Amino acid sequence: MDITMVVGGVLVSICQTLSPEQIESVIGVLDQLAERPTMSPAERHVFHVLSETLNGKDCGAVERISERRPRLEVIAGGAA
Secondary structure (H helix, E strand, O other), X not given: OHHHHHXXXXXXXXXXXXXXXXXXXXXXXXXXXXXXXXXXXXXHHHHHHHHXXXXXXXXXHHHXXXXXXXXXXXXXXXXX
């Protein structure tokens, strides 16, 4: 499971600089990795989710997560 998290983070970062054809190639590799018999169901799921995300099927996921984060506000004041 750890390798899928590392691969996922790296792929999302790298794919921001790739052409659409190159991203399609990456998606194909992810689909092939997910179908390997040595993958656990959890790893298979992660690879499928990465593939779908890069394929644009769930493009709003990152935006929805960032919308739920509270804003950081600096409160001006002094120590009592």
